Amino acid sequence: MATPELRHMLRDDDLNHEEQKQVLELAIKFHKDRFYHRPFEGPQGIAVIFDKPSTRTRSSFSIGVAELGGYPLVIDKSGSQLGRGEPVADTARVLDRMAYGVVWRTFGQDRVEEMAKYSSHPVVNALTDEFHPCQILADFQTIAEHRGGVDNLKNQTIAYLGDAANNMANSYLLGGAVAGMNVRVAGPNGYLPDPQIVADAEAIAAENGGSILVTTDPKEAVAGADCVFTDTWVSMGEEAEYAIRSKPFWDYQVNAELMAQAKDDAIFQHCLPAYRGKEVTAEVIDGPQSVVWDEAGNRLHAQKALLTWLAGKARGDESLLA
Numbered sequence: 136m137a138t139p140e141l142r143h144m145l146r147d148d149d150l151n152h153e154e155q156k157q158v159l160e161l162a163i164k165f166h167k168d169r170f171y172h173r174p175f176e177g178p179q180g181i182a183v184i185f186d187k188p189s190t191r192t193r194s195s196f197s198i199g200v201a202e203l204g205g206y207p208l209v210i211d212k213s214g215s216q217l218g219r220g221e222p223v224a225d226t227a228r229v230l231d232r233m234a235y236g237v238v239w240r241t242f243g244q245d246r247v248e249e250m251a252k253y254s255s256h257p258v259v260n261a262l263t264d265e266f267h268p269c270q271i272l273a274d275f276q277t278i279a280e281h282r283g284g285v286d287n288l289k290n291q292t293i294a295y296l297g298d299a300a301n302n303m304a305n306s307y308l309l310g311g312a313v314a315g316m317n318v319r320v321a322g323p324n325g326y327l328p329d330p331q332i333v334a335d336a337e338a339i340a341a342e343n344g345g346s347i348l349v350t351t352d353p354k355e356a357v358a359g360a361d362c363v364f365t366d367t368w369v370s371m372g373e374e375a376e377y378a379i380r381s382k383p384f385w386d387y388q389v390n391a392e393l394m395a396q397a398k399d400d401a402i403f404q405h406c407l408p409a410y411r412g413k414e415v416t417a418e419v420i421d422g423p424q425s426v427v428w429d430e431a432g433n434r435l436h437a438q439k440a441l442l443t444w445l446a447g448k449a450r451g452d453e454s455l456l457a
Contacts, residue, residue, distance in 0.1 A: 139451040143251040143258045144441055145244070147268045147310035148335065152343045154444075155272075155313050157456060159285045162276045162440035166433065174446040174455055175205025175235060181442070182234040183261075186212040186241040191407060192261050192269070195434040196238050203439055208234060227253035236442065257445035259438075267302045270406050271310035272437040277430045278362055281402055289315035289344060294360040294397070296353050296387040297414055300326045303366045303406060308336035308347060315343035321356035323383040353387045360397040364404050365389045365414045381413065389415040394424060402426045 143149060150158060164171050175181065181200045185193060193209070200207035212218040217226050227250045230237055237254060239247050240261040251258040260268055278293075279285045291314075295307045299322025308328060311318035318336065320328060327349060337347045350356055357363055368384045369377050394401065403415075403425045411417040420427060447455030 137451040137453050140448045141255065141257065142445055142448045143254075144268055144445065145247050145251060145258065145260045146266045147271055147306050148313055148339055149268070150313060152313055152315060155275075155310070156285050156288075158272060158440050158444050159276050159279055159288075159437070161444060161457065162272065162433065162437040163280065163285070165436040165439045165443075166276070166280070169202055169436075169439075172443045172455055173202075173204035174443050174452075175200065175203045178204055178206040179235040180206045180208050180233060181236045181238060182208045182210060182230050184210045184212075184215070184217070184237065184239045184241070186217070186239075187262065189240055189262075191431055191434050192240050195438055196261065199435050199439040199442065202435075203442060205235070223249040224253045226250070231255055236445070238442075257442070257449055259441065259445070263302065265302055265305055266309075267306045267406070268310065269434065269438050269441065270303070271306045272441060273433040274364070274404055274406070274430055275310065275314060276433045276437050277404060277426055278402070280429070280433075281426060282361070290317065291361045292317040292319065292359060293362045293364065294319045294321065294356040295364040295366075296321050296356060296389060296393075297365045297384055298322060298326050298368055299328055299349070301366065301370070303364070304328050305332045307364065308332055309339065312336040312339035312343065312345055312347060315340070315345040317346045317348075319348040319350065319356040319360065321350050321353045321387060323387070324351055326383060327351070353393060354396050357393055357396040360401055362402050362404060363389055363394060363397055364406075366406055367408065367410055368414050377413075384414070388413070389419050391416065391418050391422075394419055404430045407431055 183196045197207040236257045238259045238261045244263045244265040247260045299320045368381045
């Protein structure tokens, strides 16, 4: 047995290159055998908290924890004291005495960091306004499965288009840098990534042999890319303002013309929900280059792998890491 080590997954660079590779290889094993490991037999409870609506995250974590032998305690904001203003630290102290981990889909990054500060079990960011690391693990698993394995992720060129100031852009920058990819992010002026995130990604990319490009030119981002990503242009709760808020992004729509700038065998991914005819055309998302359904399904496998890996670290159980 190794020395127990409490680890959390709060942002994409909480894993280094070798650790990310380990998690992704484990995810592929779970894809082949959904009951490959069952670390939460008992069942042990994992608190899965939602401050925001969810389909893929709720389904994949609820089913995933159950398949790992555990009990998913799903808590909605409206049904918890968190929704009534209880301090995060107080909730963390309570859950820490009952659950074997916390998964939280919330707003500010400070909230998951506060939860982790007071937790003696792993805490997983299931989405914040700043990062979406679980989605990136599923996306990279999908690339690996279409490109001959995790070792082939290194030096893949990925392009993300649209709102480049959102959580997906941040996570592609950091997660791609950890993987050693060439990461290109394109969006209009006023919707570009936080310079500190870019600087962090550049430093990590330099260590792992990748590169970072932030541009306002969608064609520059997509030229010769192996994988093209996009996301909705309007965040949850802003749908009524779509006509106004979407105006800066029309040049970044992923359509057949833009996909033609990528490699002939390039694949397309979208974290969903998608709005056909807006950030992506139906021709692309429903076409032969799209792997969005594989990507969505891999949320289950990648998150099971992450929870298993974190449990292995926390328990000092190396058998759960491979």
